Amino acid sequence: MPLNPTAVLHYELLLRGGEIADGTGAPLTAGDIGITGGRIRLLAPGTAATADQVVDVSGLVVTPGFIDAHTHSDETTLNGTGDEQAHAAVLQGVTVEVCGNCGDSAFPGPYPDFAAFADAHASVGRANHLASLVGHGTLRAAVVGHAARPATAAELAEMCEVLDRDFTAGAAGLSTGLIYTPGSYADTAEVTALATVAARHRKPYVTHLRDEMSRVEEALAEAVAIAQASGAPLHVSHHKTAGKYGWGGTERTLPRLERLRAEGMDLTCDVYPYTAASTALAAMLPPWAHDGGPERLLERLRDAGERARMRTAIAEGVPGWENTVGNGGWDRISVAGAARHRALQGRTIADIAEERGADALDVVAELLLAEDGDVTIISHSMREDDVQRVLRTPFAMIGSDGVPKPGLPHPRWAGTFARVLGHYARDLQLLSIQEAVRKMTGATAARFNLVGRGVVRDGAHADLVVLDPATVADRATFAEPLLTPVGIHMVLVAGEVVVRDGAVTGARPGRVLAC
Incomplete structure (x- = not known):
């Protein structure tokens, strides 16, 4: 039945006077937004309407809630990491985090x-939403273990069955981290078989390439071959x-x-x-050192002879291994988290080793042993021109690759989206605000098949950000x-205000989304 043009509309929340960046890349348009029942209604400027709460957003831009394409926040709200870590994403406008990346998910x-996994998050509540990929490394560890060997036919069939069930339940896609064990022990055929399951469910194959350094083109060719043979859409993680x-x-x-x-x-x-990456310190060691799992790695690190082998492997390389230190040096690797x-x-x-008068590999071994293997690092490994080239590529989307762990984590977890909007879009004019x-x-x-999200249109989910394009910036x-960004005035998730003026409100309308 058509609306009565003389009726006064009533909403739970009404955003008045802003400009709208609708998520499609179209030019900004003036308009008001009414919100009821967690859904959006677009209104012409000044449309007669009332609301339980009216917010004047004149001079500001209203956008869809940001969707972080790549996080490692699977258990951040579950493991007692703390509110500062848990809320870093939503404070910069992220209303959906896509986790389970680089072959590492919380299930199976x-x-x-x-x-x-979804039930666990529902039991504690979330400020924003979460979608999850199925990590190939986690899947392989559950079925095959941590041995450096091919999967048997029976094991591969079991992995496919588990993957099929999780896709049916709502997992967003298949991820691989082919520089990380045990995922790196898989050959192309194994990954192709699993990607074929993803294709059947029309879900993407999302990959941290087998090499992002000297052999990146060869690794990219493998990813393309997997996608073409399986029929799955291909998404390349944090391309660099x-x-x-x-x-x-x-x-x-x-x-x-x-x-x-x-x-x-x-x-x-x-x-x-950013021009720096972040990962686990243990990932700087050759794949054979991880054969058998984390405990076997620690055993090898206690052995002087095994340390010598690792030192040689880093100096000379190992066929098929992305040798981060060999491609840069220990002077580019800093400790991010060591409790x-x-x-x-x-x-x-390098600095720690010099201070101690010790060999760098011995410093790494002793630190990993003292921390039970749990040390994160930051690797200053990229060049700005490469980062900008990918940022302005039309088919590239934004993902923080945030690793929310204690210590001094990479600032991308708290700054990525504000940095794109402020530094790259407004200040450098690398892209327009609507394209960003x-x-x-x-x-x-x-x-990621997040239906009704990522756009401002009638009937869409009311995940929204209100920001000041003149001041938005990462800190x-x-x-x-x-440090929280500036210029993010309000963040709504499912129609509820979860961030107001740079602070969380305590509302927890978020949930794990089925894709």
Whole structure:
């Protein structure tokens, strides 16, 4: 039945007087937004309407809630990490986090399946939403274990069955981290078989390539081959060409991806706006050192002879291994998180070794042993021109690759989205504000089948951000990585205000989304 044009509409919340970046990349438009029952109604400016709460957003821009294409926040609200870590994303406008990346998910592992994972989050509540991929490394560890060997036919069949069940339940796609064990022990055929299950469910194959450094083009070719053979859409995680032998490589990789898209391939990538990466310190060691799992790694680190082998492997390389230190050096690797050695956080391995008069590999071994293997690092491995090239690529979306762990985590967890909007869009004018918003909303929602999200339109979910385009900026640094951004006035999730004037309200309307 058509609306009565003379009726006065009533809403729970009414945003008056702002400009709207609708998530499609279209020019900004003036309009009011009414919200009722967690859904949006678009109104012409000044439309007669009343509301329980009216907010004047004149001079501000209203956007869809940001969707972080790449996080490692699977258990952040479950493991007692703390509110500062848990809320860093939503404070910069992220209303959906896509976790389970780089082959590492919370199921089947700590949680038996997607449903149990969703139930765990529902029991504690969330400020924002979460979607999760199924991590190939986690899946392989559950079925095959941590042995450096191919999966048997029976094991591969079991992995496919588990994957099929989690996709049916709502998992968003399949992720691999092919530089990390045990995922790196898999060959192309194993990953292709699993990606075929994803294709059947029309879900993407999301990959941290087997090499993002000197062999990035070869690794990219493997990812393309997996997608083409399986039929799954391909999404390349945090696309970069890192390390001194990879710098400038985006001049070759991006045209290659553009050609594939022009030929009809469903292919996208994500990127974070920094020249430093972050991962586990143990990942700096060769794959064979991890054979058998974390306990076997620690046993090897206690053995002087095994340390010598690792030292040689880093110096000379191992076929098929992305050798981060060999591509850069210990002077580019700094300690981000070491719970029992906080004084070392922020310092490079090379600096610590020099101070102690010790070999860098011995410093790494002793630190990992003292921390039971749980040490995170920051790797200063990229070049700004490569980062900017990926940022302005039309098929690249924004993902923080945030690793919300104690210590001095990478500032991308608290700063990525504000940094894109402030530094790259407004200050450098690398892209327009509406294009930046599209890359962090509509494009990401489309990739991960987040229906009714990532756009401002009638009937869409009321996940929204109200920001000041003139002042929005990141403040997080490597020294103070959790500083909240400025210019984010309000964040709504499911129609509830979860952030107001830079502070969380305590509302917890978020949930784990089925995709």
